[in-house]
Amino acid sequence: MNVSLAWLEAMLGRALDPQETAERLTLLGAAVDAVEPLYGGLDDVVVAEVAEVGKHPNADRLSLCKVNAGGELLEVICGAPNVTAGKRYPFAPVGATLPGGLTLERRKIRGIASNGMLCSAKELGLGTDHSGILELNTDAALGTPLVEALGLHDTRLVVDVTPNRPDLLGHRGVARDLAAAIGGTLRLAPIPGLAAKSKAARRVERTGTVDGATVTIEDTEGCPRYVAAVIRGVTVGPSPAWLQARLRSVGLRPINNVVDATNYILYEYGQPLHAFDLAHLRGKAVIVRRAKKGETLTTLDGVARALDPEMTMICDGEGPIAVAGVMGGENSEVGPETTDLLLECAAFDPKRIRKTRTQLKMSTDASYRFERGVDVQDLAAVARRAVDVIIAVAGGAEREAALDVFPVPVQPRTVFLRPARVEHLLGVPVTVKEIEGILTRLGFTVAPRDERVAVQVPGWRPDVTREVDLIEEIARIRGFDSFPVEVRPYRPTTVPEDPREPAKARLRTLLTGFGLHEARSIPFDAGGEGAQAIKNPLSQEEGYLRRDLVSGLVRAVERNWAAHERNVRLFEIGNVFERRGEDVVPDERLRIAAVLTGLRAPWDWTNPPGPPDPAKWDFDRWDVRAMLEACARLAGPVGSTVVPDGDGWILRDDAGTVRGQARPLAAEAPPWAGALVGFELDIDAAPRPTHRFEPLPAHPAVTRDLALLLPPGVTAGSVEDEIRAAAGNLLEDLSVFDEYRGKELGDRRSVAWSLSFRASDRTLRDEEVDKAIARVLKRLEERLDVHQRR
Numbered sequence: 001m002n003v004s005l006a007w008l009e010a011m012l013g014r015a016l017d018p019q020e021t022a023e024r025l026t027l028l029g030a031a032v033d034a035v036e037p038l039y040g041g042l043d044d045v046v047v048a049e050v051a052e053v054g055k056h057p058n059a060d061r062l063s064l065c066k067v068n069a070g071g072e073l074l075e076v077i078c079g080a081p082n083v084t085a086g087k088r089y090p091f092a093p094v095g096a097t098l099p100g101g102l103t104l105e106r107r108k109i110r111g112i113a114s115n116g117m118l119c120s121a122k123e124l125g126l127g128t129d130h131s132g133i134l135e136l137n138t139d140a141a142l143g144t145p146l147v148e149a150l151g152l153h154d155t156r157l158v159v160d161v162t163p164n165r166p167d168l169l170g171h172r173g174v175a176r177d178l179a180a181a182i183g184g185t186l187r188l189a190p191i192p193g194l195a196a197k198s199k200a201a202r203r204v205e206r207t208g209t210v211d212g213a214t215v216t217i218e219d220t221e222g223c224p225r226y227v228a229a230v231i232r233g234v235t236v237g238p239s240p241a242w243l244q245a246r247l248r249s250v251g252l253r254p255i256n257n258v259v260d261a262t263n264y265i266l267y268e269y270g271q272p273l274h275a276f277d278l279a280h281l282r283g284k285a286v287i288v289r290r291a292k293k294g295e296t297l298t299t300l301d302g303v304a305r306a307l308d309p310e311m312t313m314i315c316d317g318e319g320p321i322a323v324a325g326v327m328g329g330e331n332s333e334v335g336p337e338t339t340d341l342l343l344e345c346a347a348f349d350p351k352r353i354r355k356t357r358t359q360l361k362m363s364t365d366a367s368y369r370f371e372r373g374v375d376v377q378d379l380a381a382v383a384r385r386a387v388d389v390i391i392a393v394a395g396g397a398e399r400e401a402a403l404d405v406f407p408v409p410v411q412p413r414t415v416f417l418r419p420a421r422v423e424h425l426l427g428v429p430v431t432v433k434e435i436e437g438i439l440t441r442l443g444f445t446v447a448p449r450d451e452r453v454a455v456q457v458p459g460w461r462p463d464v465t466r467e468v469d470l471i472e473e474i475a476r477i478r479g480f481d482s483f484p485v486e487v488r489p490y491r492p493t494t495v496p497e498d499p500r501e502p503a504k505a506r507l508r509t510l511l512t513g514f515g516l517h518e519a520r521s522i523p524f525d526a527g528g529e530g531a532q533a534i535k536n537p538l539s540q541e542e543g544y545l546r547r548d549l550v551s552g553l554v555r556a557v558e559r560n561w562a563a564h565e566r567n568v569r570l571f572e573i574g575n576v577f578e579r580r581g582e583d584v585v586p587d588e589r590l591r592i593a594a595v596l597t598g599l600r601a602p603w604d605w606t607n608p609p610g611p612p613d614p615a616k617w618d619f620d621r622w623d624v625r626a627m628l629e630a631c632a633r634l635a636g637p638v639g640s641t642v643v644p645d646g647d648g649w650i651l652r653d654d655a656g657t658v659r660g661q662a663r664p665l666a667a668e669a670p671p672w673a674g675a676l677v678g679f680e681l682d683i684d685a686a687p688r689p690t691h692r693f694e695p696l697p698a699h700p701a702v703t704r705d706l707a708l709l710l711p712p713g714v715t716a717g718s719v720e721d722e723i724r725a726a727a728g729n730l731l732e733d734l735s736v737f738d739e740y741r742g743k744e745l746g747d748r749r750s751v752a753w754s755l756s757f758r759a760s761d762r763t764l765r766d767e768e769v770d771k772a773i774a775r776v777l778k779r780l781e782e783r784l785d786v787h788q789r790r
Contacts, residue, residue, distance in 0.1 A: 001159045002249075003157040003174055005021065007246060011172065013185060022035050024182060025177070030162075032159055036157075038249060039147050042099065042145075042146050045096060045147075046091055048069040048091030049067070049068045050086070051066045051073055056077065058112070061079060063080075065078050068142055074115040077110075077114035080131075087136075089133045090146050092104055093116040104117055121134045124146075136241065137240055150241045150244070156250070156251070163372055166373050167375070170266075170269045171268050172188070177442070180438065180441035180442050181477050188385065191388060193240070197384065198384045198402070199384075201401055201403065204406075207405065208403045209403070211232070213281065214285045216286070217288045219312050220407045222349050222352050223347065224407070224410070225347045226344070227346065228343065228402060230341065231396045234391075234394040236336050237336075237394075243264060247260055258394050270374065271382045273344060275344070276322075276334070276341065276342045279339070280332045282319075283317020290312060291320065292309065295307045295313075297322075298329060299326075300327055305323070308359060310352070322344075326366060326367045326370075327367075350371050353367055375460040383404075414454055416449075416467065417454075419452075428483060435453060435474060438473065438478065442477065498685075500685040504683070515601075516571045518571055519553060519556055521546075523545060525542065525544055526544065530547060532545045548591075549576060553572055553594070554678070557570070557676060561667075566597070566672065567597070570594065571594035591683060592635070593678065593679065593680040595677070596676075597619060597674045598674045599618060600618070600623070601617075614674050621647065624663075624679045631679075632660065634688070637651075638654070639653065639654035640654070640660075647664060649662045659682040660681035698760075703754060709750055709787050709789050710750075711786070714785075719786060736754075738751070755776075
């Protein structure tokens with residue numbers, strides 16, 4: 001959408017800075033792709049009048065003109081055939097620089113010096129016509145700069161309009177948003193030469209007559225409303241300078257005053273119009289109907305088009321005269337001889353227009369807007385404005401009020417808004433007065449009612465259908481940059497969150513931090529003992545609900561191996577099912593599982609030369625044990641413990657029930673594959689303690705290593721519990737860093753522990769740590785028969 005800054009200024013009654021306006025529109029949701037200054041090369045061109053025209057004595061095709069540019073008469077050589085004495089033209093004096101960089105000099109042409117140049121539209125960048133000098137229709141004083149006389153001081157903003165905002169396809173909609181955001185009163189730009197406003201339209205349901213022309217809507221689905229006005233006595237010709245300047249500012253080429261007036265309304269309201277030559281309407285009738293099979297129409301572009309019964313057509317008493325919402329036909333085109341007009345201002349079904357435009361392989365400014373929807377409620381006001389503009393620039397008169405054919409009037413939509421909800425979603429308090437002010441400036445009608453506000457949505461905002469849409473409007477006009485930068489507690493709904501979701505989020509963060517990728521497996525398998533059968537399975541291999549997650553992940557690993565991928569790290573969070581009996585809903589549990597095979601980390605140039613040793617660098621059962629414990633701390637059963645079980649481990653809750661396990665896994669592995677290990681764990685959604693911030697310690701830690709001899713049957717976990725109980729509050733951390741077995745130890749094993757002690761308020765003395773170590777050794781000896789290795 002090309003937007004004229006001067007046009008916006010005329011509507012808002014204030015000066016606008018191009019860059020600031022572009023930035024503001026972008027923040028309002030209408031991104032400005034370009035800011036293009038217009039007519040920058042016309043600063044030296046002025047308005048001049050040709051006083052005399054004579055033949056060049058030495059050239060048959062050249063004229064010798066005497067030009068009045070506000071001072072003494074200047075002799076100018078001109079080769080255009082249309083220069084006439086007493087008329088005004090653009091004049092570039094000696095020293096002027098024209099668009100394209102040409103600087104004029106005083107030079108002789110066939111022996112006579114020329115003191116400047118009379119310019120054509122093409123030479124000034126105001127059109128493509130190079131056949132003659134551009135004739136000016138202006139009362140500006142001679143010598144007035146051309147950009148001032150024609151109102152060409154302007155900047156074009158190229159606005160990227162999203163499909164949900166058809167109101168921004170006209171200057172009125174853009175100006176309305178700006179007025180709401182930066183202040184100002186929105187008014188339509190004044191029309192020079194406008195004497196009196198037209199009459200209000202008369203409404204009928206299906207058919208009616210206006211000044212001898214009958215209008216009927218047969219296809220009410222394709223055309224919900226049609227406003228027709230008849231203007232008699234117009235004079236078709238060039239548009240006045242102000243209208244041509246407006247159209248050029250948005251990239252349109254002026255055609256004639258009637259067509260230019262309809263294009264002006266198109267870019268003012270975003271409402272397409274069409275003017276028919278009333279003399280060419282057969283039967284003096286306009287009928288809106290579906291096309292008939294076999295009908296054709298030659299459109300204004302000169303192409304004969306085959307019509308389809310699914311297309312909505314504008315017809316006269318004998319046949320089609322326009323493709324509704326797309327393009328008019330040649331048989332009713334306004335031309336120089338036209339004196340009486342029938343002006344169409346209508347709304348058409350967007351889906352029908354899109355389908356018609358696609359089928360005919362043509363796209364126009366009208367179809368672009370009708371596809372996005374026009375304001376059905378505002379058509380009568382737009383038609384009155386269009387009649388006023390046409391009469392102001394082309395003359396004529398409206399003898400009867402326009403006819404408004406409106407079979408089923410559309411009622412404005414009402415949406416209820418809760419101020420408390422506005423504050424909840426935006427995170428900042430917004431008063432009812434501020435809400436009412438913002439929405440009123442945008443054209444909404446606001447009526448406060450108890451704890452909510454009734455908002456009537458105008459027809460030009462079809463995108464506003466819900467409360468949250470109104471809240472977005474408030475945030476947009478208030479300014480997204482006005483909200484605090486800090487993140488505040490926020491929930492998009494008042495419905496309490498499922499307690500499992502925070503648990504799942506914690507687990508995802510943990511395992512992705514370990515380098516695992518989340519997988520999604522189909523929740524069906526081949527079944528087995530205790531599996532729940534499906535009544536309508538996808539296949540025999542997927543006829544049961546799954547009882548675990550690991551099996552599906554193992555199949556995913558096998559597919560990766562088949563693709564020669566050795567390093568696989570996957571996890572999944574999902575439900576498993578256990579059969580409970582016939583016609584009984586199966587038991588459903590939420591679990592997390594993971595499988596790992598291959599290298600723990602990528603092999604690169606920082607590693608030792610040669611291939612990696614799988615025994616040192618591949619994942620093993622100890623890795624999945626560590627991950628199982630980490631997941632259990634975040635979302636496992638409260639009070640659970642991990643105990644050895646064969647070549648793996650199991651996790652039991654405080655009641656002794658097995659709730660998870662970690663172990664090597666069997667799979668169809670190629671010879672080059674690494675060991676496959678995995679774990680699976682029941683997710684417990686019980687809330688976890690909130691982590692509190694603690695400052696970094698100000699005093700150093702004291703570390704002691706203990707090598708302990710454990711008798712058969714004593715686990716490292718039980719030793720850890722006793723150490724923590726005996727060491728007291730000074731023990732900050734402990735971990736196992738070595739295990740040794742040897743003949744000299746008999747049936748015992750040596751496990752080495754690292755103990756870290758720290759006090760928050762002082763530096764520990766060796767005597768304090770020695771006493772803690774002594775308590776630990778005494779308790780281990782008495783309770784577990786564990787001794788320190790010397």
